[in-house]
Amino acid sequence: MEKSVRNDWVAYVGPFLFPWGQASSRRVYGQAGGLAAAGRHVVVVSGEHGRELTGLPELDGPGxxxxxxxxxxxxxxxGRLAKSVHWLLRWGARTVRWLDAQPTRPSxxxxxxxxxxxxxxxxRWCRRHRIPLVADVVDWYGPRQVPGGALGPLxxxxxLARRYHYPRCDGVIAISSFLADYYRRRGLPVLQVPPTLDVRGLAVSAGPDDDGGSRLRVVYAGSPGRKDLVDTLVRAVDRVNAGAGRVELRIVGPAPEDVRRMLGGxxxxxxxxxxxxxxxxQVSSVLQAADFSVLVRAEERFTRAGFPTKFCESVANGTPVIANLTSDLGSYLRDGVEGLVCRDHSVDALAETLWRALLLTPTxxxxxxxxxxxxxxESFDFRAYAGPLGEFFETLRPGNRAENIPVSVG
Incomplete structure (x- = not known):
């Protein structure tokens, strides 16, 4: 276990768990792996307590x-008051103190x-020390997706972060073309990187047992939040089975009471x-035992801005995807190739696509x-982005941040 950082290093900071525990953990793990593959030495400064500087040897080399x-x-x-005060006034201050305590500054x-x-x-800290600040931007939620609504502090x-603070950074890493286009219009250097993971290091089985193609095994795995329409998945499967189809849907993540609530009780x-x-x-095992994973989302600004990590994890496990095309999925999901494209996010459209899947042969x-x-x-292994990340960081200098060019989103 190392007690100090190197002389030339990149700080990747934020209030997330690391290396595992959240969708944000997976995003940062992939990005840090890509930077290490580009030869950078990365220190992830997470929001957790009581953790000393620890190495991730599986991501070593050359960085x-x-x-x-x-x-x-x-x-x-x-308590709620203590949490609110910390979030409103001190959120990020401990990270700055940690950076100040290091013998060398990050690049x-x-x-x-x-x-x-x-x-x-x-x-403020990066401007004071003339260190380039890069924002890794992965979402743009609307008021209906955030507790408290349009007038809530969240x-x-x-x-304020997306419209004021991030445009004053020295560069942006964007998860989608929607976000990349927005920050390019604000005059910033932008690199678009979808969710990435260690695809090469993931062992993949031969897939589900062949039963002649008469039964279809599909899976949803993840935390639906207010994005994924799990109730639509359940209703579409029920409709197909009522018509003499043989579809089994496994739901990983939500508890049974959560699913019943989504179904209106x-x-x-x-x-x-x-x-x-x-x-x-276990999630990987469930995915690999399925014929398809299933994902449907409404076409709204927040689904255009984000990118479903669930899609990347499914194809990494060798499991094709049934989904409607939101965000940049159209660049990666071709109908009949990596999965099946659902024409929209309705129960009717998903039921039609499930019937199409039932008619596929084992071959x-x-x-x-x-x-x-x-x-x-090809598209989601973190090593694929080592070159672009390395080149992008080489171009960034303090003062790249753009002037305030007012641009609205959607």
Whole structure:
């Protein structure tokens, strides 16, 4: 275990868990791996408490990844008032103190999350020390996706970060073309990087047992939040099975009571198994045992701005995807190749696509599995972005931040 950082290093900071625990953890893991593959030495400064500087040897070479907790996330048992004061006034201050305590300054700071308070603290620190600040931007939620709505502090803070603080950074890493286009219009250097993971290091099985193609096994794995239409998945499967189809849907993540609530309090139909939360290794096993994963989202600004990590994880496990095309999925999901494209996010459209999947032969399904895995290796392995990340960081200098050019989004 190392006690100090190197002389030439990149700080990747934010109030997330690391290396595992959240969708944000997976995003930062992939980005840090890409920077290490580009020869950079990365220190991830997460929001956790009580963690010393620790190495991730699986991401070494030619650079390295280490991580440490700055204690930004309020501890368990903290009261609501204490949490609110910390979030409004001190969010990011402990990370700045940690950076100040290091014997050498980082060459760059990358900020993931934290909204306006974090961005304000890190922005001031980077300007004072003339260190390029890069924002890793992965979403643009509307008021309906954030607790408290349009006048709530969470939504106002996120808007202030995306419209004021991030355009004053020295560069942006954007998860989607929607976000990349927005920040390019604001005059910033932008690199677009979708969700990435260690695809090469993921062991993949041969897939589900061949039963002649008469049964279809599909899976949803993740935290739906206010994005993924899990109720649509359940209703579409129930409709197909009522028409003599044989579809089994496994839901990983939500608890049974969560699914019943999504269904308006109704029962969970036969053909739907709710597995609840599983360890990451178990999730991979469930994905690989399925013929398809399924993902449907409404076409709104927040789905255009984000990019579903669930899609990347599915194809990395060699499991093709049934989905409607939101965000940049049209660049990676070709109908009949890496999966099946659903014409929209309705129950009718998904039921039609499930019937199409039932008619596929075992050979068709095996071919799609191979294409899905090939897509993941080409487009979502973190090593694929080592070159672009290395070149992007070489171009960044303090003062790249643009003037305030008013541009609205959607």
């Amino acid at each position: 390295s990844v280490r991580y440490v907790g700055a204690g930004e996330i309020p501890p368990d048992g903290a 760059h700071v990358v900020l993931y999350g934290g909204d306006a308070p974090y961005a304000a603290h890190l922005g 939504y106002l803070s996120s808007q 109704g029962p969970i139909p036969q053909g739907v198994r709710v597995l609840g939360r599983l360890a990451q290794q 068709d399904r095996r071919r799609m599995r191979a294409a899905a895995r090939a897509r993941a290796l």
